[in-house]
Amino acid sequence: MIHDVVVIGAGPAGSYAAYCLAVRGYDVVVLEEDPLVGKPTYCSGLIGLEAFAKHNLPINAIIRSFTAARFYSPYGTEALVSSDRPVAYVVDRGEFDRSLARQAQEAGARYRLATKCIGISHVDGGITAEIRGLEGEERIRARAGIVATGVKYNLLNGLGIARPKRFMEAAQVEVRMRDVKEVEVYLGRKISPGSFGWAIPLGNETVRLGICNGGKAIRYLQGLLENPLIKPRLLDQAPRIKSKPIPISPVKRSYLDHVLLVGDAAGQVKPTTGGGIHYSILCAEIAARTLDEAFRVGNFGERQMAMYESRWRKEIGVELRTGSFFRRLGGWLSDYQIDYLIRSYRNPALRDLVQRTAAFERHSGFILTLCCSQFFWDSFWARLKSKVFRPLSGE
Ligand SMILES: Cc1cc2nc3c(=O)[nH]c(=O)nc-3n(C[C@H](O)[C@H](O)[C@H](O)COP(=O)(O)OP(=O)(O)OC[C@H]3O[C@@H](n4cnc5c(N)ncnc54)[C@H](O)[C@@H]3O)c2cc1C
Structure with missing residues (x-):
């Protein structure tokens, strides 16, 4: 059986691309190596209102909105940057991913969980994905593929595409902490050289506390937990710290014939903050539109696929460069x-x-x-x- 599109990875990029293709009537199969969608999560889940206004995103995953952020200088000076209306939401990231997957499934996409794609190769008129799942190894064929594997870049090696060049590391814990009313941003060389730390209140004194920087994020987060701005407000001991890399430069090339790269896999992330959810969704929509056109004209060649790259660069290229x-x-x-x-x-x-x-x-x-x-x-x-x-x- 030859599917229309195989999507590799059921994060926001993969599931939104699958949804956009399935609603157009394409036969889409999504491969996810984890046994559950949305688990594990490493993300703070802060997403601008713009993303919800422009795309069909699950509002049931929203925990709360924010109208303000308080910035702290290394010497304790504060600046409250506020708006008269909400500017961002924080979401339950696991529920966000699961709802996106449900939405794609309701549109007709099929999900194969605990199924890892271990290689992609071009065959006449399409691609073959080699997969390893509960029932062993097999190959599935599709006319086109979307690689949305986040920061796991193994498949790119086989495709001859270079991964993003620049990364930062982000570390996060969920703690109980009092008196955090709005998003707090901590700046300074001791806190995180060249970057920042954050606290995002979820309600009931639960706060996502994190750090991103060029490296050693876990060590800097341990330092933040001891910082006089934070320590006196902590209500419990911090549990295990999780960390993960974030790409902060895009790949040089995000397409091949029959194949597109979307989300963190393509480095479509704000270099200023490391936020990648909105850009993943935006580029997933562009990828689906590009493949829809390719199906209509029956051409998945490099020139046709290159339209994806010029479109997403037109949308967010300036943001990535200035960021x-x-x-x-x-x-x-x-x-x-x-x-x-x-x-x-x-x-x-x-x-x-x-x-x-x-x-x-x-x-x-x-x-x-x-x-x-x-x-x-x-x-x-x-x-x-x-x-x-x-x-x-x-x-
Ligand atoms: C600590 C931290 C905090 C963050 N906070 C924010 C924030 O507040 N706001 C924001 O916008 N962004 C934030 N980000 C970034 C955001 O999490 C990512 O940009 C976003 O998850 C990218 O989505 P994606 O779908 O491209 O990749 P992912 O969400 O990583 O999804 C990729 C999926 O592909 C699967 N996969 C990988 N390889 C294979 C394979 N070979 N076969 C099958 N499946 C595979 C993975 O299991 C995973 O489910 C944060 C990141 C970190 C680390």
Whole structure:
């Protein structure tokens, strides 16, 4: 039997692509190596409202919404960035994935759980996926394949596609902690050099506490748990810390004939925060649309498939480039400059700039406007001078 599409991976990218294809009437089979969808989860589950407004996402998985985030500088200065309406939701990530899978199944997609894809090869007019499941090994054939395997890149080696170049590591725990009213963001070299830590309150004093950085995220999260900002508010001992890499640069090429890469597998993640759910969903929808067109014209060749890449780069390419630039720039700032920027938020002009340009899922407008602002250059120039002429004092 030859399926229309085989989707490898039942995370948000795979299940949403499967749903978008199944509602169009295609015969879709989804392979998931874990025995259950949505387990284990490593994610904080923060998703911008924009994602729910633009896509058919499961609202039953929403735990709560947020209108504000409180930023803490390394010297304890606070800035409350708030909006008069909700900007993001936090979801139960396991339930989010399971609901997306249910939605795809209701549209007609078939799921094969505890089934790992161990290789993909091109055959005449399609692909063959080699799979290993409860009943041993077998091969299944399809006209096209979507690789949505998250940060497991083994299949890309066989396809001759290079994995993303840059990664960060993220570590997270769920703890009981009091007095966390809005999302909290912790900055500073001791907290997480060039990156940040976060606390996301879920209600009933349960909080997702995490760190992302270039490496050693677990060690930095252990440090955050001991930080005077956090420790006095903790109500219990932190359980086991989970960590996982996040790609922060896209793959050079996200297509081959008959095959598309979607989500973390393609590095479609915000480099600023490591948030990848919305971009996975957005690119899954584009992948499904591209394959739909390929079926209609009966052409799965590289030129046809290349339309997927040009479309998603048009949607989020600027975000990925400016985000990556900002992450590097942020890594350059000293604790003093970070504190200066947070203090500057008291200035009505900077507040206005943030209110006008900041968006949860798209950071380029804010980054470009900030980088052209006086506050930023005052701070940045001080760092540049200190780097060139003398070490920074007090750090
Ligand atoms: C600590 C942490 C916190 C995060 N917080 C946020 C956040 O708040 N907001 C946000 O937007 N993003 C967040 N992210 C990123 C987000 O989790 C990912 O971007 C998102 O899960 C990507 O979805 P995906 O479908 O591409 O991959 P995944 O969700 O990783 O799904 C891939 C699936 O493929 C399966 N699979 C892999 N290989 C195979 C194979 N060979 N055969 C069969 N199945 C296979 C896996 O088992 C998995 O189920 C966070 C990440 C981490 C690590």
